[in-house]
Amino acid sequence: MYDGIKGFAEVYPEEMAAYREVIDTVEDTARGYGFREIETPAMESAEMYIDKSGEEIVEELYAFEDKGGRHVALTPELTPTVARMVAGRSQELAKPIKWFSTRPFWRYEEPQQGRFREFYQTNVDIFGASDPAADAEILAFGADTLTGLGLTADDFEFRISHRDILGELLRSFDGDVDVRNAIRAVDKSEKVDRNEYLRLLEEAGLGGDQAETFVDLLAAGNDDLDELVAFTDSVEPAVENLQAVLSAAADYGVREFCDVSLETARGLDYYTGVVFECFDAEGEISRAIFGGGRYDDLIESYGGPEMPAVGVAPGVMNSTLPLLLKRAGVWPDEEFTTDYYVLQVGDTRPVAAGIARELRERGHIVEGDVEGRGFGAQLDYADSINAETVVIVGEQDLANDELTIKEMESGDQIQVPVEAFPGEHNRPTIGDFR
Amino acid sequence: MYDGIKGFAEVYPEEMAAYREVIDTVEDTARGYGFREIETPAMESAEMYIDKSGEEIVEELYAFEDKGGRHVALTPELTPTVARMVAGRSQELAKPIKWFSTRPFWRYEEPQQGRFREFYQTNVDIFGASDPAADAEILAFGADTLTGLGLTADDFEFRISHRDILGELLRSFDGDVDVRNAIRAVDKSEKVDRNEYLRLLEEAGLGGDQAETFVDLLAAGNDDLDELVAFTDSVEPAVENLQAVLSAAADYGVREFCDVSLETARGLDYYTGVVFECFDAEGEISRAIFGGGRYDDLIESYGGPEMPAVGVAPGVMNSTLPLLLKRAGVWPDEEFTTDYYVLQVGDTRPVAAGIARELRERGHIVEGDVEGRGFGAQLDYADSINAETVVIVGEQDLANDELTIKEMESGDQIQVPVEAFPGEHNRPTIGDFR
Structure with a gap:
């Protein structure tokens, strides 16, 4: 008997019926907001990721040379692919472009509960809209999906940060700060102790006192964003942008699910504005359920036009979302009918x-x-x-x-x-x- | 700008809406027959294909070594995977086991019209039923799907053959015939001229006169299967089996779509009984639209129990089926709503x-x-x-x-x-x- 490959799941009918209900809910919610389905390739040039997505993802690539000598990789995420598709037809397509797709992705990570090497995501993105309302619509789609699955505000929270707030704060310090590496340190802050966090920030170019100040500022900003503006004016536009997103989220009826959490920086380098991650509000599941954010520069970086973008990607199968649904007692209990x-x-x-x-x-x-x-x-x-x-x-x-x-x-x-x-x-x- | 990979399609919303309608029709038809959805991995041990599926598929594999040193391959077809899944739970599952799934597969073939290196199939299989009614139900599912998409008996035909008819005829000749290679020659008969076909049969161990006789017998059998029984009694059980499948297909209301075409041998080695391929009845699309058949030995060969099996796999996206739907004027004409x-x-x-x-x-x-x-x-x-x-x-x-x-x-x-x-x-x- 040939064994299956480690980290690749097989799903039998009863379990699949539950997953199908989850996927249908996510997709129907996306359709309701006017997102249109696309289909995308499972394989891309490996260089596309190596050049754009930062070290973290490259280490996890399923990359190889195909029979034609191409250096290819199984797609670890959708964003670079969809950015290329938008860039390729940016003239013809009416803006905003609103797309979704559900498909598997592959990352060579160590499997653990809720983490597989093959996992399914529904990617939902808006291109061509820079207004905070677009960020809020992505949050509203995410929240509607989860409440549609039976979750409540007691079950989940969106932790929201802003790349420009982090960037401007970091740049406000004297000296030669590597903003990209400092943001990666912030992204790791929940997984390491304070001393290690400070050490990583110093490695990125902050002085010891500056690192302490920065860490304290983020904590203060979570309670009151105006504290950050008081520290440095340069952060004001970013703070206003985040406040506008939260205000639109209130109009859209999903403000109650959103917490400012500046430490939620997200690992990928291409984010530019609001970023967020969904967490189990009870903390039983420690890892993020899914995340998203704004990435206004990516399409131009692929040779396309200037094209603001914001998106989210719930993992719908072989992912942490089913763990949350089970923890909250709302996993669809399907049987043969x-x-x-x-x-x-x-x-x-x-x-x-x-x-x-x-x-x-x-x-x-x-x-x-x-x-x-x-x-x-x-x-x-x-x-x-x-x-x-x-x-x-x-x-x-x-x-x-x-x-x-x-x-x-x-x-x-x-x-x-x-x-x-x-x-x-x-x-x-x-x-x-x- | 990074280019997409050759043979991998990108599907924009309008086209995807048409594909979605095709996929929904195929899946809803499968659900109507009581097939249950499963999900399967995109990657398997490369040895699984190298050992089981014959040379043809191995040359087309996307195979590579992963970071853990595993020799893996992207799945070129579903059957070996699903055979392992059935073998793994054959005790618990009520028979017949009726499963379907829609997902991409990958083959390193030269792209041409209707042939991509990444293509989507809906695999539909019955396990644990050896009765001719199961073969006929697979034919009925296939025909209902196509008529559900708007095609008629003027648009498509199922060309039906039987591996045991071919095998018994070949074994009835004196001498050392390599049945497997001879069947591969039959599979190629439509693509090569008669001389080359005869040469391939001789290469497989038939004498020159025997090859001529064999080719003529198949042609005669297409009109009247009893001609074959008259030639050798050993073929009688297989002929009766094929006739029983056609009789059940008549009861199921799909006999009009079925033609006996013994030359339609199918390339894969693991088929054991009835095999068939769907063709454009007008001949405008020369390649098969999709195919299927019975593979009673495969699950046991994976270390599972004896488990008869029969299935079919319409290619639903990046495949020849859309060509047929367009040729017949029934491609879904979708627009944004x-x-x-x-x-x-x-x-x-x-x-x-x-x-x-x-x-x-x-x-x-x-x-x-x-x-x-x-x-x-x-x-x-x-x-x-x-x-x-x-x-x-x-x-x-x-x-x-x-x-x-x-x-x-x-x-x-x-x-x-x-x-x-x-x-x-x-x-x-x-x-x-x-």
């Missing part, structure tokens, strides 16, 4: 098949015998797939132009004329013939 | 956002301004996304507790009280307020 089993006894297949076909044409889930089984074995199978109604097509009944309809839950059954079933009924049950 | 655009003029976002939310909760597609645009620019955008109704929320109207509803097609508009919209209406239009 089957509307009809058409049971044939003796040489009655033409009639049985015709009935099955008519029921399927009405949109129902209908199974019949494909194994030449007897009455009892067919009834057992019908039971195992939770068939609601069994239509028994027997030779003797047929000789009298009759069928038997059996309601599985009650065990009640009734004989009906062949021509009356399904007849005019859209979803005939035993009750229609009593 | 938007139910409502909620237009805000002045400082009216809280009210506009509340209306948008209420309309989305009713299941509609609703967009609003996320760019701080003026009246005219918003109306142009609403037009560009084919908004059916525009709800204008203006400061002056609001001062009178009113909104304006504009029907975009006619240009008609009407003022309504704020509290009346959307009110009790599930999908309010201007007609509800005249």
